[in-house]
Amino acid sequence: MHNAPDRVAIIGGGMVGLCVAWFLQERGVRVTVFDRDQLTSGVDPVGAGSSWGNAGWLTPGLATPLPDPAVLRYGLRVLWRADSPVYVPPVADARLARFVAGFVRHSTHRRWQLAMRALAPLTTTALEAFDVLHAGGVRVRTRAAAPFLAGYRERADLDELLRELDGVRAAGQPVDAEVLDPLAAHDLEPLLSPQVRHVVQVHGQRYLDPGRFVAALADAVRERGGRIHESTPIHAIHAADATHAAGAAGTGRVVISRSTADGHDADGNGADRPGGADGPGADEEFDAVVVATGAWLPRLAGSFGVRVPVQAGRGYSFQVATPQAPSGPIYFPASRVACTPVGDGLRVAGMMEFRRPDAPADPRRIRAVVEAARGLLTGVDLDVRTHEWVGPRPCTSDGLPLIGRTASPRVFVAGGHGMWGITLGPVTGQLLADAIVSGTPAAALAPFDPLR
Numbered sequence: 001m002h003n004a005p006d007r008v009a010i011i012g013g014g015m016v017g018l019c020v021a022w023f024l025q026e027r028g029v030r031v032t033v034f035d036r037d038q039l040t041s042g043v044d045p046v047g048a049g050s051s052w053g054n055a056g057w058l059t060p061g062l063a064t065p066l067p068d069p070a071v072l073r074y075g076l077r078v079l080w081r082a083d084s085p086v087y088v089p090p091v092a093d094a095r096l097a098r099f100v101a102g103f104v105r106h107s108t109h110r111r112w113q114l115a116m117r118a119l120a121p122l123t124t125t126a127l128e129a130f131d132v133l134h135a136g137g138v139r140v141r142t143r144a145a146a147p148f149l150a151g152y153r154e155r156a157d158l159d160e161l162l163r164e165l166d167g168v169r170a171a172g173q174p175v176d177a178e179v180l181d182p183l184a185a186h187d188l189e190p191l192l193s194p195q196v197r198h199v200v201q202v203h204g205q206r207y208l209d210p211g212r213f214v215a216a217l218a219d220a221v222r223e224r225g226g227r228i229h230e231s232t233p234i235h236a237i238h239a240a241d242a243t244h245a246a247g248a249a250g251t252g253r254v255v256i257s258r259s260t261a262d263g264h265d266a267d268g269n270g271a272d273r274p275g276g277a278d279g280p281g282a283d284e285e286f287d288a289v290v291v292a293t294g295a296w297l298p299r300l301a302g303s304f305g306v307r308v309p310v311q312a313g314r315g316y317s318f319q320v321a322t323p324q325a326p327s328g329p330i331y332f333p334a335s336r337v338a339c340t341p342v343g344d345g346l347r348v349a350g351m352m353e354f355r356r357p358d359a360p361a362d363p364r365r366i367r368a369v370v371e372a373a374r375g376l377l378t379g380v381d382l383d384v385r386t387h388e389w390v391g392p393r394p395c396t397s398d399g400l401p402l403i404g405r406t407a408s409p410r411v412f413v414a415g416g417h418g419m420w421g422i423t424l425g426p427v428t429g430q431l432l433a434d435a436i437v438s439g440t441p442a443a444a445l446a447p448f449d450p451l452r
């Protein structure tokens, strides 16, 4: 018989980890969240993970798997350009090579369809899960993307989006889109420059300011009695159980440790202090652990049988002032640029840089996003920027997230959502919390088995 856990640790306080924590609380579980960074960095999104300075789109109609023949063709075409929106470092890195090989293998039309069908049960309920969070006291609302516009210089590029939307519908995710008359489009969004002659409006999507939302989610978890330890990196998980004995702590529960292998804590402050203390260097016992460490996921999950490569696909963003408040999000798919109203201005995001998640920000990538956006917006000075930011999208080689149990029945994983962890964070939290408490994962989670 399954015993529902009473105390669960969540490692990683980004969108996904906090959603798992919140939905576990809904089911009566006591939660403790550990993050190596300061979650308040959301106010001024510098450093931390991927959840802070991203585009904040809640767009189930566009949440497609990254491995895609069209994306691969595009990547190969632009990779060699100095201002390319895709960057793969020319260095020998076995892990990156494995990721790229898997990505190429999955970039077929057939695999895209299969992955899209697997995602559809998540995307179709993704927005409802935000409403549950709001009704349960998370104080930042999502906003209707009215309008959500995708703009192009060339008609052929627009047709590519229409084909993709057909594939999304065929997989079971409804999406309502219409091609606009160019004059009507410019009336709707005066920020579109005259070079943008072909525009599609996608209905029924939403957006939010991700930094504010994640901060509100953390507040809600705390208000319901959850503990959140910031600036607290976790270095090891020890699970004792029948299926996974490596590093067993011998308690029948799971122990997480801030300590490094040499018995020192993350800051080098001496030996472990096992036994549930709260201070630095302390080990702590829980009934179960959820690893939600984004692009860093393999470091802790690897020793629990998780083999799917998770590679940081780093994106950059910055903010610019606009002559009038933007009407809604704007997407320039051919340039791979995403724009979102944030505060009184516009956040401009883009780039897919396959480097290690902690590498320093590279100013050349910001310049690449600027050049990709140049000429597409009216009255916006892209050379006067604030809030420059880089964050690592946790990308899997098959384009599907990892949600569920590992080789240990006490260690779970939630992550690898790539481009769509904000949209899919709450529904992921709902489904995983149900699986942890009931012991029986929903059928919808089967394709996301972390041990696949």
Ligand SMILES: Cc1cc2nc3c(=O)[nH]c(=O)nc-3n(C[C@H](O)[C@H](O)[C@H](O)COP(=O)(O)OP(=O)(O)OC[C@H]3O[C@@H](n4cnc5c(N)ncnc54)[C@H](O)[C@@H]3O)c2cc1C
Pocket (backbone or CB within 6 Å): 011, 012, 013, 014, 015, 016, 017, 034, 035, 036, 037, 048, 049, 050, 051, 052, 053, 054, 055, 056, 057, 058, 232, 233, 234, 235, 292, 293, 294, 295, 296, 300, 313, 314, 315, 316, 317, 349, 350, 390, 391, 392, 393, 394, 414, 415, 416, 417, 418, 419, 420, 421, 422, 423, 424
């Ligand atoms: C430019 C850009 C634009 C994007 N736009 C969108 C969008 O419009 N819509 C959308 O749905 N998605 C978007 N995404 C993707 C989205 O941001 C990610 O999928 C999502 O934030 C992943 O959330 P996460 O919680 O899994 O990871 P993260 O937010 O990266 O959180 C992981 C956390 O784990 C912590 N951590 C790591 N290791 C440890 C450890 N050992 N101990 C303790 N803590 C640890 C990290 O500090 C981090 O805070 C975008 C991403 C980028 C970069």
